[in-house]
Amino acid sequence: MGLVARVVEERGIATVCISTGRDLTAQVMPPRTLFVNHPMGNAFGAPGDVAMQRAILEQALNLAVNADHGGVLVDAPVAWPTPFTFAPAQSRM
DSSP, X not given: OHHHHHHHHHTTOOOOEXXXXXXXXXXXXXXXXXXXXXXXXXXXXXXTOHHHHHHHHHHHHHHHHHOOSTTEEXXXXXXXXXXXXXXXXXXXX
């Protein structure tokens, strides 16, 4: 999405990516990114957690308005309510 965001930005439309993969986002360097340390697929929070979803949306919109240079990567001050870890699937070979 970061590469698409760059093309959209070239057309004069501000973008904000919301990312759950900080390392990949840092490599792609989209124009503006809000990093959310949540499990993949849950960038805005858990299903039904309207308060968290609203907070993340407000932070993203604020970033769209207030970022003063390209390549901004901001860590959202939100936390997933339960511990989680990355557990890649085992190879079946």
